[in-house]
Amino acid sequence: MAPRVLISDSLSPTAVQIFKDRGLEVDYQPNLGKDKDKLAEIIGNYDGLAIRSATKVTAKLLEKAPRLKVVGRAGIGVDNVDIPAATARGVIVMNTPFGNSITTAEHAVALMFATARDIPAADASTQAGKWEKNRFMGVEITGKTLGIIGCGNIGSIVADRGIGLRMRVIAFDPFLTPERAVELGVEKVDLDELLRRADFITLHTPLTDKTRNILSAENIAKTKKGVRIINCARGGLVDEAALRAALDSGHVAGAGFDVFVEEPASANPLFGHPNVVCTPHLGASTTEAQENVALQVAEQMSDYLTKGAVQNALNMPSISAEEAPKLTPFVKLAELLGSFAGQLTETGLVGVRLEYEGEVAKMNTRALTAAALAGLMKPLMDSVNMVSAPAVAKDRGIAIEEVRRDDQRTFDSLLRLTIKTERQERAVAGTVFSDGKPRIVEIKGIQMDAEFQPSMLYVTNKDKPGFIGNLGTVLGKAEINIATFAVGRTAPGEDAIALIGVDGVPGDDVIAAVGKLPNVLQVKPLRF
Numbered sequence: 316m317a318p319r320v321l322i323s324d325s326l327s328p329t330a331v332q333i334f335k336d337r338g339l340e341v342d343y344q345p346n347l348g349k350d351k352d353k354l355a356e357i358i359g360n361y362d363g364l365a366i367r368s369a370t371k372v373t374a375k376l377l378e379k380a381p382r383l384k385v386v387g388r389a390g391i392g393v394d395n396v397d398i399p400a401a402t403a404r405g406v407i408v409m410n411t412p413f414g415n416s417i418t419t420a421e422h423a424v425a426l427m428f429a430t431a432r433d434i435p436a437a438d439a440s441t442q443a444g445k446w447e448k449n450r451f452m453g454v455e456i457t458g459k460t461l462g463i464i465g466c467g468n469i470g471s472i473v474a475d476r477g478i479g480l481r482m483r484v485i486a487f488d489p490f491l492t493p494e495r496a497v498e499l500g501v502e503k504v505d506l507d508e509l510l511r512r513a514d515f516i517t518l519h520t521p522l523t524d525k526t527r528n529i530l531s532a533e534n535i536a537k538t539k540k541g542v543r544i545i546n547c548a549r550g551g552l553v554d555e556a557a558l559r560a561a562l563d564s565g566h567v568a569g570a571g572f573d574v575f576v577e578e579p580a581s582a583n584p585l586f587g588h589p590n591v592v593c594t595p596h597l598g599a600s601t602t603e604a605q606e607n608v609a610l611q612v613a614e615q616m617s618d619y620l621t622k623g624a625v626q627n628a629l630n631m632p633s634i635s636a637e638e639a640p641k642l643t644p645f646v647k648l649a650e651l652l653g654s655f656a657g658q659l660t661e662t663g664l665v666g667v668r669l670e671y672e673g674e675v676a677k678m679n680t681r682a683l684t685a686a687a688l689a690g691l692m693k694p695l696m697d698s699v700n701m702v703s704a705p706a707v708a709k710d711r712g713i714a715i716e717e718v719r720r721d722d723q724r725t726f727d728s729l730l731r732l733t734i735k736t737e738r739q740e741r742a743v744a745g746t747v748f749s750d751g752k753p754r755i756v757e758i759k760g761i762q763m764d765a766e767f768q769p770s771m772l773y774v775t776n777k778d779k780p781g782f783i784g785n786l787g788t789v790l791g792k793a794e795i796n797i798a799t800f801a802v803g804r805t806a807p808g809e810d811a812i813a814l815i816g817v818d819g820v821p822g823d824d825v826i827a828a829v830g831k832l833p834n835v836l837q838v839k840p841l842r843f
């Protein structure tokens with residue numbers, strides 16, 4: 316069945332066309348994001364959800380979406396998506412981090428000009444037939460200091476445009492390296508210095524616990540008299556009531572706001588002030604940006620749903636479309652090895668080590684580790700998958716270690732998974748043969764060659780004559796057919812392991828009978 320995608324916000328028709336061209340079923344309901352009850356009613360029918368900012372992807376909505384595998388945000392900010400809840404349910408969240416950056420930077424510059432020259436108010440007055448030449452006295456931008464808070468993708472473009480306008484650009488961003496500042500031609504400063512020196516302040520950070528109210532009443536009071544403040548990033552970065560008070564007192568000369576604490580904003584402390592220019596979250600609203608983000612999100616979601624390629628995910632390592640086909644058999648191997656170890660683990664897991672040897676060491680091992688963890692934890696929690704497994708492991712305090720060795724030994728590629736529990740360490744290794752099938756090639760240091768079968772018996776025993784015959788008799792009596800049989804041992808007469816693929820699932824009585832056979836130490840049914 317073709318994967319089904321729901322688009323619940325207004326997106327360029329390009330997205331619909333791409334989904335169709337890529338063989339997906341697509342349902343375009345541009346206003347559904349505003350109707351959370353209706354959305355919750357139908358979300359269970361879809362594998363993918365493409366959104367902008369109106370749709371809120373909450374933990375409650377995700378509960379109603381057992382089929383959902385991916386949420387694609389056609390844009391940058393994902394504050395309308397509960398990422399931890401999506402991760403916990405194994406849903407990938409992706410965005411399009413660059414598609415609307417230029418457009419948004421241009422909107423910030425547009426608002427800077429609009430506030431510098433009172434353009435909206437002058438327009439309204441002129442069109443009302445008043446010719447108020449003396450009312451609108453602006454300020455020049457050339458030579459002024461532009462203070463950028465948050466110098467990432469959009470902030471850097473604003474910096475470049477500011478330099479082009481002959482402004483002096485200063486930036487506060489704890490993650491901006493001195494080298495990058497030099498490359499951008501901006502002066503890196505601390506926040507207090509920026510507040511003190513800037514004639515225009517523009518915000519370009521995400522909204523986080525650290526950035527919320529970064530322009531608080533206290534910080535607004537530190538700004539230069541006559542400053543103009545632009546916010547095209549997120550409502551909540553500026554204390555709106557404090558800004559209104561500073562505008563009323565004349566300390567702040569103007570404000571250009573595209574984003575608000577509450578959106579859609581029908582009432583806001585800034586509304587109605589003559590020196591405030593507002594737009595309804597239009598930062599990304601150009602035909603070019605909307606075309607970019609629609610195309611990108613549809614491509615990324617289709618790649619994931621049809622090929623397993625992951626790009627620009629916020630909760631999963633990337634897997635390119637080119638590497639996905641090569642990686643897929645190893646993802647399967649990692650999951651199966653994890654599942655094997657998970658089913659044999661009865662005490663608390665404290666650590667997991669993944670060793671990648673040979674060709675596989677050059678692959679995307681983060682994704683493989685995520686797959687192994689998913690397989691490992693599946694016996695404990697059914698809903699875990701590659702997306703949620705690393706977070707679940709971290710939450711449970713399981714230490715993860717990855718070791719890569721490029722040199723190949725017996726096999727072109729070998730993946731060894733060692734789990735540490737409170738009581739012991741257990742290692743299992745596997746490879747993928749040229750037929751693309753994953754195989755177990757080592758258990759607890761004992762060499763073997765076993766294919767995975769849907770139903771298997773894992774038996775440890777003393778290597779003594781008669782074991783195989785006795786086992787065959789028990790299974791035969793229970794009418795259980797042996798599909799595959801693999802054995803290995805440390806040395807003749809010593810510890811041995813048998814992995815038996817069987818048709819059908821042996822019942823508890825059969826397991827108990829095998830367990831009672833001479834020289835059998837442990838028997839465990841496994842399902843893959």
Ligand SMILES: NC(=O)C1=CN([C@@H]2O[C@H](COP(=O)(O)OP(=O)(O)OC[C@H]3O[C@@H](n4cnc5c(N)ncnc54)[C@H](O)[C@@H]3O)[C@@H](O)[C@H]2O)C=CC1
Pocket residue numbers: 390391392393412415416419464465466467468469470487488489490491519520521522525526547548549573574596597598599600
């Ligand atoms: N108005 C609109 O329609 C649009 C708004 N946006 C918003 O613009 C914002 C910026 O987007 P991008 O530049 O793409 O993000 P980005 O991630 O490239 O840049 C954000 C920058 O903020 C910096 N930062 C983080 N915490 C900080 C702190 N405490 N103080 C100072 N700097 C800090 C980061 O180091 C980073 O350089 C996002 O919130 C995004 O949602 C993006 C597109 C359209």
Ligand SMILES: O=C(O)CCC(=O)C(=O)O
Pocket residue numbers: 367368389390391392393415596597598599600
């Ligand atoms: O989709 C939109 O119009 C808003 C864009 C935005 O805020 C973002 O990309 O972060």
